[in-house]
Amino acid sequence: MSMQTTSQNDKKLYGIIAEFNAPEEIIDAANRAREAGYKKMDAYTPFPVHHLDDALGFQQTRLGWVVLFAGIVGALGGFFLQWYANVVFYPLNIGGKPLNSWPNFVVITFECAVLFSAFSAGLFMIIRNGLPRLHHPIFGAHNFAAATRDKFFLCIEARDAKFDTEQTRQFLEQLNPNHVSDVKDE
Amino acid sequence: MPQYFPPSANAFLKWSILGGIVFLVVLVTALAAYARVYRNQVNVPVEQPVGYQHSLHAGELGIDCRYCHNSVEVAASANIPPTEVCMTCHSQIRVGTPQLAGVYESWETDQPIRWNKVHDLADFVYFNHSAHINKGVGCNDCHGRVDRMSAIWKAEPMSMGWCLECHRAPERYVRPREEVFNLAYERPAAAEQLELGRSLVQSYHINTNKLPQCSTCHR
Amino acid sequence: MNPQDKDLTPQPLDLGAVRKRLEGSQGKAYWRSLDELADTEAFQEFMHKEFPRQAAPLASNVNRRDFVKLLGASLALAGLTSCIRPNPQEQYTSYVRAPEYYLPGVPQFYATAMSLGGYGVGVLAESHAGRPTKLEGNADHPASLGAIDPLVSATVLSLYDPDRSQVVTNRGELSDWGSFASALSDTLSGLDGGAGLRILTETVTSPTLASQIDALLEQYPNARWHRYDPLHRDNVLAGAELAFGEAVDTRYQFENADVILSLGSDFLGIGPGKLAYTKAFSARRRVRTAEDSMNRLWTAEAAPSITGSMADHRLALRPDEIEGLARSLAARLGLSVEAGDLPDHVSQEWFDALAEDLEAHRGSSLVVAGNDQPAIVHAVAHALNAELGNVGETVVYTDPVEVDPVSHSESLAALVDDISAGEVEALVMLGGNPVYTAPADLSFANLLSRVPVSVHLSPYQDETSLRSTWHVPQTHDLEAWSDVRAFDGSASIVQPLIAPFYNGKSAHEVVAALAGDAEASSYDLVRGYWREQFGSDFNSVWPQSVHDGVVAESRFAPRQLSLREDALSDAPIEATEGLQIVFQAEPSIYDGRFSNNGWLQELPNPFTKLTWDNAALMSAATAERLGVRNQDVVTLNYEGNSVEAPVWIQPGQADNVVVAHLGYGREAAGRVGNGQGFNAYALRTSARPWVGGGLELTPTGATYPLSSTQMHHALEEERHIVRHGTLEEFRAHPDHPEFVHPVEHHEYDLYPDYAYESYAWGMVIDMNVCTGCNACVTACQSENNIPIVGKEQVAIGREMHWIRVDAYYGGSVDDPEFYHQPIACMHCEKAPCEPVCPVGATVHDHEGLNVMVYNRCVGTRYCSNNCPYKVRRFNFLQYAELEENALSMVQNPDVTVRSRGVMEKCTYCVQRISKARVTAGNQNRRILDGEVVTACQAACPAEAIVFGDINDSGSEVVQTKASPLNYGILTELNTVPRTSYLSKLRNPHPALASASEGGH
């Protein structure tokens, strides 16, 4: 039931996509594809499927380190702000407390650490994922709207070294997906 | 399934986000700068009912500041001179020149001249001229080269931050007492000034602990 | 719901429970109000109105400008706009011809005198660019000696009162001085030698005015001069007549008195000599070390008074009992007098001790009788002083200071008779407000309308003005030249600081106009009189006298007098029946002349702490017997007249006595004073102006909310806030008196202390001499631009006074001891208020001042929560006068006027410190001890407040703090307060020492 219109035929091919019904199927498919030697491929699922990333051969993200670093920067910055304001910039006798009464500075230091690390985590995820990206070839794929509902897609991209339109399509066909279709680039 | 957004949408969104951020930053900095300059009215000459020229009197004629601002050494206020002070000279000199109309009118009608304030501190700030004059702060440190201004303007922002520059480190600004009224006085280069300043702070008993305290200026 | 709701009112007190509770309590018990002591259901109910009150914001506060501006603010834009908009262009006007010695911004001080009740009190008036802003005492003046009382220092506010009358009016129509003068001369020309011309004045001591009136009476031989002062001294004169056969004034010399007996006299609280007397009296009670001595004060009085609260032995006696005590004492000391039995409330033990004490101190004892005591009591006092050889030592007699003293009651009665007889053609009233103050039985108000021409000279269009054909606005003492004598006869030249603000005329000018010279100026008249007096050396003496504020050697010389043989014998005992009513001047409103003065209206009564109202005061037992409680409205029926008044229970008042303060219930006082309180004059009779029996009191069932600044209710036992003992206890442990409970701080201190190298300001308040007279409160209010907030705000607990005088009661309900404790910011070295401020609006400066930076304050009010002394005041609404108008002219330009939403508090008068610092700095020297005097310190007649540099070991404040009696409040919180207190001491008679302990 391929719905490719003639208009898409002359467009450059982004990849070939196969649609599955269940998480197990997509993991199985991903494993098979990896074993078949495909590297540039990605899966599209309505919810995070466990071990799918391993199946696709992704390596772990370095997000953790970024967050840790940001947290340390935040903490140091927060404390420095208070120390500088009270000791260097405008030293004042506040209720007979010493200028650098550090126990008073703990809370804000902590809050700054959390603030920095939290936002680094969120923004890192969004940016590394290349978001926001409103337009993407994959959106053009057949029945792709189901990817946020109940269907599971595996797409092998044209830029993969081993990619060959005919072979790759056959390879995907034999994973008995609901169907296989081309994804055109624009 | 059709695309919801054209390819251009990506670039468009990215740029609008970037642009928004830039715009905000610019806006805030612009407002801040505007606030500092415009609100403090720095370098904006102020219209006066009488076209009195400091450049002429203090500049060319070299009349001492204290001739008119007679309480500057003993009181908080430097004193805007009463009309009679103008009349000490102008009952003889330049009698009847149109620029002096305001003065004569005041003198005859016994109505005071309504000068426009140029250096107008907030009501909760208590500035004392005598304290500064006697501790070696020169007129032009705050008022600039009055002897070169025809109409007076604010030479400095006179904001709290500005006052604190000196109140936190008087040695960087003070000068010998005898130079206080010398508008042409040039501070020596940083190094010497520091040396000089420290010794003056010593000999004038300037309490550097006191200067940055709130109670020094606010009550 | 509103405050008038019934649920505001407590149930009757269970006095039994109260007493039991006190007996139960160990150690020294303090309590704030009977309700709390009784802890009645009703009181709970009163405090426990869940959420009835609606805040009453000053409606006028929302004008369009604010509203729009603050709409902006509500969008959080105000901050932004305010930092972008340039300030509006202000203008600077200088003189055309500057006065000599004038420096812009530098205040000048002029010596002059304010007259109160006709007697002068010397003051130094502070003038900013011709604008009087504050009155300080004049140290050279015998009636001031540098101190000032709340009434006098508040008169500067009255000067600018926009409600003062501003034009001459004729039957309510606007007129002017010229037409008044001509109308007057027409009238007078129609009179044969002034027949039918009557002049009514209050007490006159002004030599100039006196001589003018004499001249006038010569010019119009048939004219008559009447006098009426509602707080007249008729009994004093009658007493003198009785004792000596002539009218003389009595002057006390407390500095020489070791034992003092006050027979219903409040010599520290009222009367023209009170400041001088307080100075002398407290000089003899100032104790620093165990070696110091103390005088002993015995008092018998009907209601608690400033004097009574200082007593070592105090008896609450009905007025007739006081007379009884006087007679018995006289008899005991061997004088021939008709003496009844010793009154029930006077124990034989007490009486013996008193008599013994007086006899033991011949020549150094003193008996003082109160103005409102009957003549016989005064006579007894004279006789006793003579008998004890005190005359010339502790008491002297002089010619009367009042010119041509007469009985004011009789004088007014005579006038009234003549009016009703139709003999009065023209009545000229110089000051006073007889329509309001005249005894009810004379119905002066109605008679006045029968007088064809009535002239009233008065600062306000008051009750009398409204019923007179002519009203002439009167000048304020700061507006016109005059002269006045002090209680000891010393004359002062009154010099004006400002031209008549509201076109007023002085009494001198009106009398001159009567004499036919409408153009005469006070200046010429006063000057003319003294030119005659000073004679040749006028040109040197006059300026000197004006400069000093007192005419040298004008004090009256003591006189030798001999007691009449039958001085006491021909005065029979008159029995007084039933419930007695006592009329007293209201401590802050006086006789009503200050009704329109907001400072004084809001000044808490020293004992009831009531503001804005007077009340029918009675003892707990009496209230219990009558079945009434606080804020019940009752009808007072007396001699056929009746008024409605709210009840207030006053501990320490004699049973069966209702005290009614005069001066309230004004109808034409002005916007501030109208309708506050009830009018006690409506009950007063000419026959019994002070005390009378047969008062009927019936509850109406209604209630009326009263605003007391201390609606507090604690049984205070272990907090050691008030520490007191007896001189003996002190002498027993001269180094560490047990009752002082010293508390060390600092040992458990986490942080190192700050070093205060230059100055370190500190204060000591001597509770032993503080009389609770409120002088400090008004002085502070005047110095620091403290706004008034109005009755409703006070009721919510938003009064703004920076210094308050806490009143604590000790001991039993019926015979309590009184403690006055002035509380202002303690300037803690480890101030709890500072670390909690998120914007650093309150911080310490390097001299240890806890400074409050109004312009930085955002108003979190956290500092107030964290202040254990609760001395911080918050501008919940726009209380202060920001607009430029008459009232804003009284503001001190050296102190910021606070706007709504910021916190404020005592600053140790930082403006005065700064002034001294700049002066000293310009002269390259340190500030000297005593160079900085805070406003409260300057005002205090008892010199209870000592202020100075605690780094300067020589300073008085350091010396004082060295006393073993010195203690700090709540020091266990490690606040390290800079203000400390000297414990309160009593000096009971050895024979009664235990009794005085009895209370606790």
Added chain:
Amino acid sequence: MADSRNRIAETDRVIGPGQTYTTIDDTVNKPILTSILGTPIWWFIAFAFGFLLLMLYLYSVVYLIAVGTGVWGNNVPAAWGFPIINFVWWIGIGHAGTLISAALLLFRQEWRTSINRFAEAMTLFAVVCAGLYPILHLGRPWVFYWLVPYPNTYGLFPQFRSPLDWDLFAISTYASVSLLFWFIGLIPDLATLRDRTENKFGKIAYGIASLGWRGSAKHWQRYQRAYLLLAALSFPLVLSVHSTISLDFATSQVPGWNNTIMPPYFVAGAVFAGFAMVLILAIPLRKAFGLENLITMRHLDNSAKVMLATGLIVVYGYVIEVFIAWYSGTVYEQYMIFNRMFGEDYWWAFWALIFCNAVAIQPLWSKRVRNSPLALFIISMIVSVGMWLERFVIVTVTLTREYLPSSWGVFTATRWDWALYIGSFGLFLTLWFMFIRFLPSIATSEMKELAHIHENDDAKEVTT
């Protein structure tokens, strides 16, 4: 199906029987995808009600700013009144959401899944309501930004030692991090809506909001890690926020405030109040939108248990306060407690809160009560009132009786105190009804994952 329901007790289900990806999608998104006209009438009524209150709120704010703090009953000594009480109350409510999604996620409590979304929304809205109070409470609200460190012509910084400044940082951090956490959770569901909605504007709006999410495995990998880290950060943050609030009191000098138990006691109280509010919102919500199969009895049951537990901790706090007062041996502390319990002004408040927070929760021991939504709803209501009273006692009652008897006073609230409090519900409800109408109140992608895990439950025998 029918028999399977017998096999698994209703209260053990985190998800109803027979839920597939599509059913989850449809149940959750139905109210959002229906056209405006299709919106149930009750929604309009409820929204109008909330909006009306919001107007009351705005009116009292403007009046307050125009006239001044004096429109309230605050005075000296009771310088803090309703605004602070309400502030602490709202911020307390604002704790459950982030706690549920963060803490329960870390502890792998899968029953969090269907309630975390709207609980987080509730948190945000509550924090908004709370956050405005400290500003309005200022004597000069228009200079509130002086608490923020920024370069200025005064050459001044805020005073960082003040707990109020700590609050500023704590609350703003909490608000922004919660918002981020919530939004990141929303992204996949927004994408789902983008793909489901027929409405053109809806597509664009949801499309932009979802940042073009396409559910790629790579994205999911980073997404899950980021989400986990955010949870790990939010958990201590939640605990820190109310601890910081409690320091406003704990670091002070006021007897009854300066108490080391304050932080844990406040946090427990916050969770207590938070879960009460969760139930108050969840019970009508699941009924109105027919979400019984997603928000199951198990969720209500567990929330009730948490309420009971934290409630007991709070009660322990009360006991300790009394003990400390006695143990301190200082007259001030002892009198403070005496006054709270028997003082003539406010004893009623103390005993009322004891009833609400200690007595009223005891029925929760019984499973039958925990299984009756109505009972839970009522108890939660009582608890909310009780927690407000607790703050009233801590803030105002304490202030009216401090060290110097001479400065003791009374606090009486005014109509403006009440207006601002009632009005704040308007702000909350308005936001809430907008939320349930336009955003998925349950995290669909997470529910699908859950459905995947549990898809065989009904097949296999379960014995729990």
